[in-house]
Amino acid sequence: MSAKFDLNDDGVVVVIGSGAGGGVLANELAQKGISVVCLEAGGRHLPQDYQNDEWGSFGQISWLDARTTSGDWRVAKDFSGLPSWIVKAVGGSTVHWAGASLRFQEHEFKAKTVYGEVNGANLLDWPIGLSELEPYYDKAEKKLGVTRTNDIPGLPGNNNYKVFEAGAKKLGYKQVHTGRMAINSQPRDGRTACQQVGFCFQGCKFGAKWSSAYVDIPQGEATGNLEVRTNAHVLKIEHDKKGKVTGVVYADKDGNQHLQKARIVSVAGNSIESPRLLLNSASTMFPDGLANSSGQVGRNYMRHMTASVYASFEKPVRFWRGTTMAGIITDESRHDPSRGFVGGYELETLALGVPFMAAFLNPGGWGREFAAAMDTYENMAGMWIVGEDMPQETNRITLNHAVKDQYGLPAPNVHFDEHPNDVAMRNHAWRQGAALYDSVGATQTYPTPPYPSTHNLGTNRMSAKARDGVVNKWGQTHDISNLFVSDGSQFTTGASENPTLTIVTLAIRQADYIAKQMAAKSI
Amino acid sequence: MKKIITSKGISRRDLLKGCITVGAGLAVGAGFVAGSTAVWAMETKHVTPNEMATLIQMSRDIYPHDNIGDQYYAAAVKGFDSAESKDRVVAGVAALDAAAQGNGFANYLSVPWEADRANILRGMEQSAFFQTMRGNLVTGLYNNKEVWPFFGYEGESYSKGGYINRGFDDITWV
Numbered sequence: 001m002s003a004k005f006d007l008n009d010d011g012v013v014v015v016i017g018s019g020a021g022g023g024v025l026a027n028e029l030a031q032k033g034i035s036v037v038c039l040e041a042g043g044r045h046l047p048q049d050y051q052n053d054e055w056g057s058f059g060q061i062s063w064l065d066a067r068t069t070s071g072d073w074r075v076a077k078d079f080s081g082l083p084s085w086i087v088k089a090v091g092g093s094t095v096h097w098a099g100a101s102l103r104f105q106e107h108e109f110k111a112k113t114v115y116g117e118v119n120g121a122n123l124l125d126w127p128i129g130l131s132e133l134e135p136y137y138d139k140a141e142k143k144l145g146v147t148r149t150n151d152i153p154g155l156p157g158n159n160n161y162k163v164f165e166a167g168a169k170k171l172g173y174k175q176v177h178t179g180r181m182a183i184n185s186q187p188r189d190g191r192t193a194c195q196q197v198g199f200c201f202q203g204c205k206f207g208a209k210w211s212s213a214y215v216d217i218p219q220g221e222a223t224g225n226l227e228v229r230t231n232a233h234v235l236k237i238e239h240d241k242k243g244k245v246t247g248v249v250y251a252d253k254d255g256n257q258h259l260q261k262a263r264i265v266s267v268a269g270n271s272i273e274s275p276r277l278l279l280n281s282a283s284t285m286f287p288d289g290l291a292n293s294s295g296q297v298g299r300n301y302m303r304h305m306t307a308s309v310y311a312s313f314e315k316p317v318r319f320w321r322g323t324t325m326a327g328i329i330t331d332e333s334r335h336d337p338s339r340g341f342v343g344g345y346e347l348e349t350l351a352l353g354v355p356f357m358a359a360f361l362n363p364g365g366w367g368r369e370f371a372a373a374m375d376t377y378e379n380m381a382g383m384w385i386v387g388e389d390m391p392q393e394t395n396r397i398t399l400n401h402a403v404k405d406q407y408g409l410p411a412p413n414v415h416f417d418e419h420p421n422d423v424a425m426r427n428h429a430w431r432q433g434a435a436l437y438d439s440v441g442a443t444q445t446y447p448t449p450p451y452p453s454t455h456n457l458g459t460n461r462m463s464a465k466a467r468d469g470v471v472n473k474w475g476q477t478h479d480i481s482n483l484f485v486s487d488g489s490q491f492t493t494g495a496s497e498n499p500t501l502t503i504v505t506l507a508i509r510q511a512d513y514i515a516k517q518m519a520a521k522s523i
Numbered sequence: 524m525k526k527i528i529t530s531k532g533i534s535r536r537d538l539l540k541g542c543i544t545v546g547a548g549l550a551v552g553a554g555f556v557a558g559s560t561a562v563w564a565m566e567t568k569h570v571t572p573n574e575m576a577t578l579i580q581m582s583r584d585i586y587p588h589d590n591i592g593d594q595y596y597a598a599a600v601k602g603f604d605s606a607e608s609k610d611r612v613v614a615g616v617a618a619l620d621a622a623a624q625g626n627g628f629a630n631y632l633s634v635p636w637e638a639d640r641a642n643i644l645r646g647m648e649q650s651a652f653f654q655t656m657r658g659n660l661v662t663g664l665y666n667n668k669e670v671w672p673f674f675g676y677e678g679e680s681y682s683k684g685g686y687i688n689r690g691f692d693d694i695t696w697v
Binding site: 052053054158162163195317318357358364366368374375377378440 | 671
């Protein structure tokens, strides 16, 4: 039974966002008996509502509020108003995610120490290491039902995987399998096994993929301690004279504004909206925005070094059939500067339908070369490349006062310049991906540029010292003890793994910390 | 305003009577564009049939799929036959024809080789008209479920229970 809290109830924890960070935190707190109001900017869409239709689904669940872009990244040219491809709905981007659930590696928590000084990069070690997170990774993997953990078998490989695996072996890669996926390979947790529908990105209509939308949120609501308000878009976080946050102002679906009081506020709106909200909450006491004494709010925006390789073959692959991303090669996910760059990358299977392939294969491309590639669609295989990108202070979210959103607030501008390390890593990965497909008879390969960002990271970074970042090792802001950040914007550096498992892990750990601090009355 | 009208109920010969063949597969008549064999026809209301024929040819030249008929390109640009798009279309087609004339042709539709038409388009690739046409086609052509079979793409699979029993791992050549 969902709870119902009064706007003036100042004992609640307000969680802004209901995705991998906010949705999990809200549930974990509710399980501990803590009263939580979760404010979600989007509506509630559940498996029965999801569409096996790329553009239809895009219009249904994407975050499409006004945004601008700048910098030398190609997304700024091809998709200038769409820097990211994330979700505005209950469950956030866990509706859209592909399910890849990988732990970070030890060295990735110590990028500055291990990689050394990298010109132009604002590297920093995380204030935590792998050993500190391992017990929480265990919990996260159990929660998500990650394949190849907890005796859960791997998913079967689809056609795209068969090509990928054969090429990997020809190329001499050793670590190739169908992934650690938060997609049921057998019935579990009241949800069915994967039916190989092929529309993971559009929301899993069978609910085989873990999403906070239909797992954590209803679990939290069932405790009677969680109230989720949908279409509740938070505009500003308020504070008192002592500099403690006291509540949040949000607009409901009709645009009416409400003030929800709070004992604690957690921000989990993804790495563009979270810093934007802190910046938009500037006050006389905090003229540069909340929790921004370091000046780091919005900075060090990372999006992972990404790209794709598609390849055409003589015979059909029909790569759209089956689990979109159940295939991974981890051999390149290591720190080996002899390759010409620091950090590493993963290769993961990926397929797009005809509508999205036309939009993303070579954005802006046209003519016979483009059409000839599309003509081979049925015979295509594909992979996604995801690697660690370099944090740079100047890659940042700022407020664009020239462009206003539907509430009259300045829109976020996303500035991103690629670091030479990102470019070198991408070129290496493109070569490896093409060689993999060539080794199994590709007639053509296509080095495809990055899509709008799905992995948005780092804009409220975690740091040991207050001057270096925005939050401490618990995600608690250095400046304001009852203000937390609970999404991927906490990431100090990006690592090479898909971020969701780590976001969930940090949220579970943060819930323990918040509960203890509340019990001790220290916040 | 009908979407794509077919020649059902009217003989192809009647439909094409008085038509002028323009380009490879297109014919224009009074108030409509048709395939030159009249398997399809489309009425125009705001732009001239000749202008619509030019848009259709341009669309094919932007995304030339030789196994996809003109009617699908026509469906993709049909929305430009509107009061609000008319001025853009008139100016855009005039620019195309002027560029063709600069290359020694009578107009865009009379340029016989695709490579020459593509060169003309490349010269105006940065123009708002070209970008609007190309951007519209990305969804207008490739998001049309009727063209998906030409690519082998099967579309939604949930209603059929996914591919778990329908060939998600059926290739044997690799």
